[in-house]
Amino acid sequence: MTPSPLDNDRLIWMYTQMVRIREFEERVKRTFEEYPGVIRGHTHLADGVEASIVGSVANMQPNDYVLTTYRCHGYPIALGTDTKAIMAEIYGRATGLCKGLGGSMHLCDPSRGFLGTSGIVGQGIPHATGAAYAAQIRKEGQVVLCFFGDGASKQGAFHESLNIASLWKLPIVYVMENNGYNVETQTHQEDANAAAGEDLSVKAKAYSMPGITIDGGDPVAVYETVGAAMERARKGEGPTLVESKVYRLSAHGNLIAPPGVPLHYPEHEAIAVFGDREQYEAALKGDPVPQFRGRLVNDGVMTNEQAEEILSAARDEMQEAVTFGVESPFPENDEALAYVYA
Amino acid sequence: MSHELPYIAAIDEAIRLEMERDESVIYFGQNMATTENAPYRQAFGDDRVRVTPISETAEIGMAVGAALAGFRPVVELYMAEFMLVAMDQVTNEAPRFRAMSGGQVKVPLVLKAGWGFTAGWAGQHTGTLTNMFMGVPGLKVVSPSTAADAKGLMATAIRDDNPVVYFHNYLLTLDHGEVPDGEHLVPFGVADVRREGSDVTIVANAHMLNQSLKAAETLAGEGIQAEVIDPRTYAPLDVDTILTSVGKTGRLVLVDSAPRHSAASNVIAGEVVERGFDLLKAPIVQVTALDATVPYSEPLEAYVIPDADRVAAAVRGVLGTAPVGV
Numbered sequence: 001m002t003p004s005p006l007d008n009d010r011l012i013w014m015y016t017q018m019v020r021i022r023e024f025e026e027r028v029k030r031t032f033e034e035y036p037g038v039i040r041g042h043t044h045l046a047d048g049v050e051a052s053i054v055g056s057v058a059n060m061q062p063n064d065y066v067l068t069t070y071r072c073h074g075y076p077i078a079l080g081t082d083t084k085a086i087m088a089e090i091y092g093r094a095t096g097l098c099k100g101l102g103g104s105m106h107l108c109d110p111s112r113g114f115l116g117t118s119g120i121v122g123q124g125i126p127h128a129t130g131a132a133y134a135a136q137i138r139k140e141g142q143v144v145l146c147f148f149g150d151g152a153s154k155q156g157a158f159h160e161s162l163n164i165a166s167l168w169k170l171p172i173v174y175v176m177e178n179n180g181y182n183v184e185t186q187t188h189q190e191d192a193n194a195a196a197g198e199d200l201s202v203k204a205k206a207y208s209m210p211g212i213t214i215d216g217g218d219p220v221a222v223y224e225t226v227g228a229a230m231e232r233a234r235k236g237e238g239p240t241l242v243e244s245k246v247y248r249l250s251a252h253g254n255l256i257a258p259p260g261v262p263l264h265y266p267e268h269e270a271i272a273v274f275g276d277r278e279q280y281e282a283a284l285k286g287d288p289v290p291q292f293r294g295r296l297v298n299d300g301v302m303t304n305e306q307a308e309e310i311l312s313a314a315r316d317e318m319q320e321a322v323t324f325g326v327e328s329p330f331p332e333n334d335e336a337l338a339y340v341y342a
Numbered sequence: 343m344s345h346e347l348p349y350i351a352a353i354d355e356a357i358r359l360e361m362e363r364d365e366s367v368i369y370f371g372q373n374m375a376t377t378e379n380a381p382y383r384q385a386f387g388d389d390r391v392r393v394t395p396i397s398e399t400a401e402i403g404m405a406v407g408a409a410l411a412g413f414r415p416v417v418e419l420y421m422a423e424f425m426l427v428a429m430d431q432v433t434n435e436a437p438r439f440r441a442m443s444g445g446q447v448k449v450p451l452v453l454k455a456g457w458g459f460t461a462g463w464a465g466q467h468t469g470t471l472t473n474m475f476m477g478v479p480g481l482k483v484v485s486p487s488t489a490a491d492a493k494g495l496m497a498t499a500i501r502d503d504n505p506v507v508y509f510h511n512y513l514l515t516l517d518h519g520e521v522p523d524g525e526h527l528v529p530f531g532v533a534d535v536r537r538e539g540s541d542v543t544i545v546a547n548a549h550m551l552n553q554s555l556k557a558a559e560t561l562a563g564e565g566i567q568a569e570v571i572d573p574r575t576y577a578p579l580d581v582d583t584i585l586t587s588v589g590k591t592g593r594l595v596l597v598d599s600a601p602r603h604s605a606a607s608n609v610i611a612g613e614v615v616e617r618g619f620d621l622l623k624a625p626i627v628q629v630t631a632l633d634a635t636v637p638y639s640e641p642l643e644a645y646v647i648p649d650a651d652r653v654a655a656a657v658r659g660v661l662g663t664a665p666v667g668v
Contacts, residue, residue: 065411098444102444106442106443115407123435126401126406127404127406129407130403130405130410132407134413135411156399157403161403161404163397335444338445340441340479340480342445342450
């Protein structure tokens with residue numbers, strides 16, 4: 001079973017979403033220099049992971065659900081959430097997607113099936129699994145996309161959830177975005193499968209479900225693999241674990257520092273921690289966004305002029321998002337107590 | 343109209359009635375409904391009633407996810423301590439989603455957790471954990487002491503749009519009581535004055551409530567009239583009813599089976615001192631468990647956990663500090 005083939009419009013749509021995510025993340029990063037102090041706490045960027053995000057969510061039907069980690073800006077952008085509301089949320093403003101109460105790590109847009117995130121590694125996996133249980137009871141063909149990182153696969157929450165999902169044949173696809181690093185620990189330093197030279201998708205074997213490893217930098221491969229897994233889930237045949245190999249092009253997150261210390265994005269851990277400039281430069285050469293642009297232009301799907309127009313429109317959109325965010329008011333104090341209880 | 347039921351059956355009655363009333367109520371946990379003949383499975387089917395593996399993090403986390411997706415899960419946890427295995431889900435996931443989403447989502451779920459099995463269950467199944475959960479914004483915490491409240495608080499918990507920790511005391515499991523027929527809802531945040539009195543206020547819950555009522559009987563024989571209050575719900579906490587009583591009696595004895603510094607009585611004492619210091623004729627006394635892991639051996643278990651004698655002695659002490667009539 002394969003998902004419906006991608007026509008040119010759909011391919012260009014995918015490229016457009018990848019560019020929008022990239023440009024959004026660039027503006028988040030630039031905000032630390034342009035407007036010091038406007039972003040607080042911890043942000044985590046998806047630059048480098050766009051192909052995996054877009055290729056996956058391109059398969060979502062209107063009633064499907066998605067739950068993600070705290071590295072969560074990209075998914076709602078691809079789903080059509082207003083980037084002004086997302087940026088305003090990251091700036092802690094009343095106009096933010098979550099009214100300024102969630103911030104960068106806790107985006108949520110249930111109107112588009114995005115039920116939320118956990119900021120605690122791995123703990124969102126059972127939430128997604130529970131949403132899949134809800135979908136199974138409801139019998140309306142809903143499927144859940146569950147995103148998490150390679151690091152999360154060492155949490156009990158991952159193992160407990162995959163066991164139940166397989167046992168109950170829940171309609172869910174587990175997309176493990178393996179970016180090679182748990183903060184600054186490399187995967188082979190903390191994962192027995194990786195240390196043994198195996199793909200992390202072998203973990204699926206322990207739960208008698210299919211496990212597939214793919215190049216997460218190829219949006220078409222991601223679309224096809226995740227799409228096939230979603231079709232399988234929709235037919236009631238159970239979950240799949242997809243290991244999507246990606247490379248995040250920014251450091252894990254911005255500098256962690258107490259108030260008063262200016263925040264910024266440090267160099268990627270490959271260089272900053274391991275001194276491995278070669279690894280990072282190879283990743284830059286394989287950057288999925290220009291790679292996909294080149295492929296679509298070469299294949300005659302779009303022209304360079306179209307690509308420039310897409311980029312220019314994304315830059316304008318994100319400038320608007322930044323302007324909207326910085327000009328938006330902060331929430332009133334009583335908002336702090338307004339949503340504690342339903 | 344009412345009928346007599348044991349405490350544990352009253353909880354069941356509430357879950358059954360709510361499952362009949364609302365198809366979005368689902369019920370799952372370990373070692374329940376393992377055969378097709380299991381009553382809940384027979385009544386409500388395999389979709390809404392499921393046995394789970396021993397995976398508390400997944401069970402409670404899945405309840406969060408199912409709640410986000412529109413259902414009202416009740417998780418059968420048997421032992422309150424099993425929540426500790428999944429503390430993140432209980433205290434840092436379920437109660438956070440509504441607030442962090444700016445009110446876009448809600449997480450209606452019930453964690454049904456038995457507690458305080460001080461009947462030889464030794465160190466890891468006998469805790470009083472109320473205080474660990476009552477201070478978590480977004481979470482509600484309830485603890486019935488009677489069969490009627492067991493039914494009424496469970497029904498209210500299931501209908502509540504927030505995550506609720508529903509503690510049921512294992513020592514009360516077979517205590518019979520009159521339970522209202524049909525729909526019975528006990529509101530959260532309303533304490534129950536179980537015995538009226540003018541000399542001292544005793545606040546206690548569940549097994550400690552029964553010990554306090556017993557102490558009050560003994561004290562009545564000595565001419566001391568104790569007012570005994572059951573908070574029933576700890577989050578929200580009805581401080582007003584306690585303050586009103588203290589306004590009448592001027593003396594407060596708080597009974598709690600938790601160790602001294604993890605007792606909910608600490609919170610009640612703080613509220614009363616801050617809001618009602620002028621009402622007090624004597625210092626507040628807390629009768630708590632000793633700061634010990636609950637021992638297996640019966641006399642030692644009894645030594646650690648408060649009982650009616652210790653409550654009565656505390657009351658006499660409080661009255662000795664400021665004798666009746668002063």
